[in-house]
Amino acid sequence: MASTSPVPAGLYIHVPFCLAKCPYCDFYSIADSRRIPGYVDALLTELDMCRQAVPIADTIYFGGGTPSLLTPDQVENILERIHASFFVAVDTEITLEVNPGTVDKARLAGYRNAGVNRLNIGLQSFQNETLAFLGRIHTAEQAIDTYQWARQAGFDNVGLDLIYGPSRWRPERPWR
Numbered sequence: 619m620a621s622t623s624p625v626p627a628g629l630y631i632h633v634p635f636c637l638a639k640c641p642y643c644d645f646y647s648i649a650d651s652r653r654i655p656g657y658v659d660a661l662l663t664e665l666d667m668c669r670q671a672v673p674i675a676d677t678i679y680f681g682g683g684t685p686s687l688l689t690p691d692q693v694e695n696i697l698e699r700i701h702a703s704f705f706v707a708v709d710t711e712i713t714l715e716v717n718p719g720t721v722d723k724a725r726l727a728g729y730r731n732a733g734v735n736r737l738n739i740g741l742q743s744f745q746n747e748t749l750a751f752l753g754r755i756h757t758a759e760q761a762i763d764t765y766q767w768a769r770q771a772g773f774d775n776v777g778l779d780l781i782y783g784p785s786r787w788r789p790e791r792p793w794r
C-alpha cells in the first residue's frame with residue numbers, strides 16, 4: 619500500500635528587486651524598490667493559496683534579486699505567514715541572501731530576530747577593481763563589514779558568494 623505521507627518541499631522565495639542591475643546578471647530583478655510593498659502583499663496572498671498543496675517545508679530560502687532590500691519587519695511577516703500555512707520544523711534552515719551596501723548591523727540583527735538562521739552574502743570579490751569591473755554597488759571593505767556584522771548579529775551559518783572566471787575575460791566586457 620502506497621504511503622500517503624506528505625513529501626516535504628523547500629520553499630524558495632524570489633525577491634525580484636535590486637538597487638541597480640549588474641551588467642552580467644541574468645536573474646530576474648528590477649531596480650524599483652517602490653514596488654516592494656505591493657510585492658510583499660501579493661506574496662502573502664500566494665502563500666495562503668499554496669497552503670493545501672505543500673504542507674511541509676523543510677528549507678526556506680529568500681533569493682534574488684536582493685532580498686536584503688526587504689525590511690526585517692517584512693521578512694518577519696512573510697515567515698509568520700509561512701509558519702501559519704506550512705509545518706516548519708524547528709531546525710529548518712532559513713536563508714536570506716544579503717548584498718553588501720544594502721544593510722547595516724542593526725538590519726542584520728533584525729533578520730536574526732525575525733527567524734532567519736543563515737545568511738548568504740553576495741561578496742563576489744575582495745578586490746575593489748574587480749568589484750567595479752563587475753558593476754557591483756559595494757566595496758571590499760563593505761563586504762568584510764557585512765560578514766563581521768553577520769557574526770556579531772548571531773549568525774553562525776554564513777555563505778559567501780565569490781565570482782571566478784578565467785583571467786582572459788578581464789580585458790573585455792563580454793556582455794557589452
Ligand code: SF4
Nearest residue numbers: 636639640643682683
Ligand atoms: S545584485 Fe545580484 S541579482 Fe541583483 S543584478 Fe546584481 S548579480 Fe543580479
